[in-house]
Amino acid sequence: MGRMAPVATHEGPDSAPSATTSGLFLVLEGGEGVGKTTQWQRLGDALRAVGLDVVAVREPGGTPAGDRIRALLLDPASSLAHATEALLFAASRAQLLHDVVEPALARGAVVLVDRFLLSTYAYQGAGRGLPMDSLRRVNALATGGRTPDLTLLLSMPLATAQARAAARGVMDRLEQETAAFHERVSAAFTEALSPAWQAEHPEVGPVVAVDADSSVDAVTVRCLAQLVQRWPARFRDAARAATGALVGSASDTAAHPSAPATS
Numbered sequence: 001m002g003r004m005a006p007v008a009t010h011e012g013p014d015s016a017p018s019a020t021t022s023g024l025f026l027v028l029e030g031g032e033g034v035g036k037t038t039q040w041q042r043l044g045d046a047l048r049a050v051g052l053d054v055v056a057v058r059e060p061g062g063t064p065a066g067d068r069i070r071a072l073l074l075d076p077a078s079s080l081a082h083a084t085e086a087l088l089f090a091a092s093r094a095q096l097l098h099d100v101v102e103p104a105l106a107r108g109a110v111v112l113v114d115r116f117l118l119s120t121y122a123y124q125g126a127g128r129g130l131p132m133d134s135l136r137r138v139n140a141l142a143t144g145g146r147t148p149d150l151t152l153l154l155s156m157p158l159a160t161a162q163a164r165a166a167a168r169g170v171m172d173r174l175e176q177e178t179a180a181f182h183e184r185v186s187a188a189f190t191e192a193l194s195p196a197w198q199a200e201h202p203e204v205g206p207v208v209a210v211d212a213d214s215s216v217d218a219v220t221v222r223c224l225a226q227l228v229q230r231w232p233a234r235f236r237d238a239a240r241a242a243t244g245a246l247v248g249s250a251s252d253t254a255a256h257p258s259a260p261a262t263s
């Protein structure tokens with residue numbers, strides 16, 4: 001694991017998590033094929049392994065109603081107007097906040113979501129060309145103002161990500177979109193990394209890039225390093241345990257490289 005630069009944190013270096021620890025709302029984002037879902041699973045596992053209360057859910061979905069909306073949204077046979085699509089993503093989001101995210105945050109859990117509002121801005125805003133003001137208003141209703149504490153944006157060259165996504169085989173309705181659509185989505189994600197963009201979109205919360213063009217293990221360590229930088233007391237045990245496990249299995253990894261990441 002690389003040496004981390006000192007940064008400002010929200011927790012004192014020696015503070016320990018306590019029963020009164022507040023919930024944390026973390027999001028993983030990125031275009032198709034960057035390995036986001038694999039990292040979402042691995043991060044959840046790493047945090048649970050050290051006893052943290054973790055709720056990991058994905059968008060769209062994560063509730064019975066949301067899973068039905070997901071099926072409708074991703075089915076290549078669904079014919080949806082752009083506005084319908086945006087409203088369905090927002091509807092799934094509203095249900096997820098209500099049923100899962102808010103109760104989990106209220107009890108102090110770490111909530112780890114695979115995609116959130118930034119995906120709507122990238123896919124329905126930049127990709128579909130829907131007006132940002134409308135997306136913002138609809139999603140203010142869906143989120144009730146809940147803002148992620150941090151979004152980890154997994155980044156890699158678009159061509160690499162697209163080749164990985166194509167290698168997965170069957171593509172859903174969004175994945176089947178044109179190269180130009182995915183280029184607009186990718187550019188929107190990149191733009192979201194700029195301080196100016198984040199200042200104009202406070203509802204998205206802070207967004208940081210994680211270089212995902214590496215082994216699955218290296219990307220997991222980078223994600224954990226981002227969390228430790230901001231919340232050392234809560235996450236350093238998980239980072240140490242995960243890093244130790246990876247060092248311990250280094251010879252295995254060299255002999256048997258990790259399986260390719262899923263989306």
Ligand code: TMP
Nearest residue numbers: 059060089115116119120123174175263
């Ligand atoms: P997934 O493949 O990462 O599970 O995401 C499902 C698809 O839905 C993916 O192509 C991105 C897309 N999506 C949007 O277009 N808007 C959104 O707001 C969200 C959450 C996902």
